[in-house]
Amino acid sequence: MLTQTPHTCPCGSEQVFEACCGKFINNKEYPSTPEQLMRSRYSAYVLKNENYLLNSWHELTRPHSLDLSNDSTQWEKLSIISSTENTVHFVAFFSESVNGKENYFYLSENSEFIKEQNWYYLKGMELKTSELTKNMPCPCQSGKKFKRCCASIF
Numbered sequence: 001m002l003t004q005t006p007h008t009c010p011c012g013s014e015q016v017f018e019a020c021c022g023k024f025i026n027n028k029e030y031p032s033t034p035e036q037l038m039r040s041r042y043s044a045y046v047l048k049n050e051n052y053l054l055n056s057w058h059e060l061t062r063p064h065s066l067d068l069s070n071d072s073t074q075w076e077k078l079s080i081i082s083s084t085e086n087t088v089h090f091v092a093f094f095s096e097s098v099n100g101k102e103n104y105f106y107l108s109e110n111s112e113f114i115k116e117q118n119w120y121y122l123k124g125m126e127l128k129t130s131e132l133t134k135n136m137p138c139p140c141q142s143g144k145k146f147k148r149c150c151a152s153i154f
């Protein structure tokens, strides 16, 4: 877990971290919507905060333990495509260094959440994981080519 606190929130909301996912990750408030929980879990992956991920995972599907310390995935950007009352469809952009060369990918997933006392992550249905190419339609569904859209963050 990183001890450094980011200034702007990793989830891409352009808000200050403490006013966005930070208040959930630091247990000051509970997310009131699946999208808030989804964003905060993405930020927790960026920050490698295993405790928050496990605590917000429903006990039916929660792994026994989670160790992200050696995970080389570099999470670059989150785009929320759509959400319903208990699901969030998102795209996460990431890079991985293989033999010193950066490779860029995106993951498209539909995550399901369940409300008990609080919202919990139940499971994710992976729709697609693929390498990013300059001329592909941007996975964030803006209608632009990747190179003219989310590529600017890399």
Ligand SMILES: [Zn+2]
Residues within 6 Å of the ligand: 009, 010, 011, 012, 013, 020, 021, 022, 039, 040, 043
């Ligand atoms: Zn956030």
Ligand SMILES: [Zn+2]
Residues within 6 Å of the ligand: 138, 139, 140, 141, 142, 146, 149, 150, 151
């Ligand atoms: Zn885009």
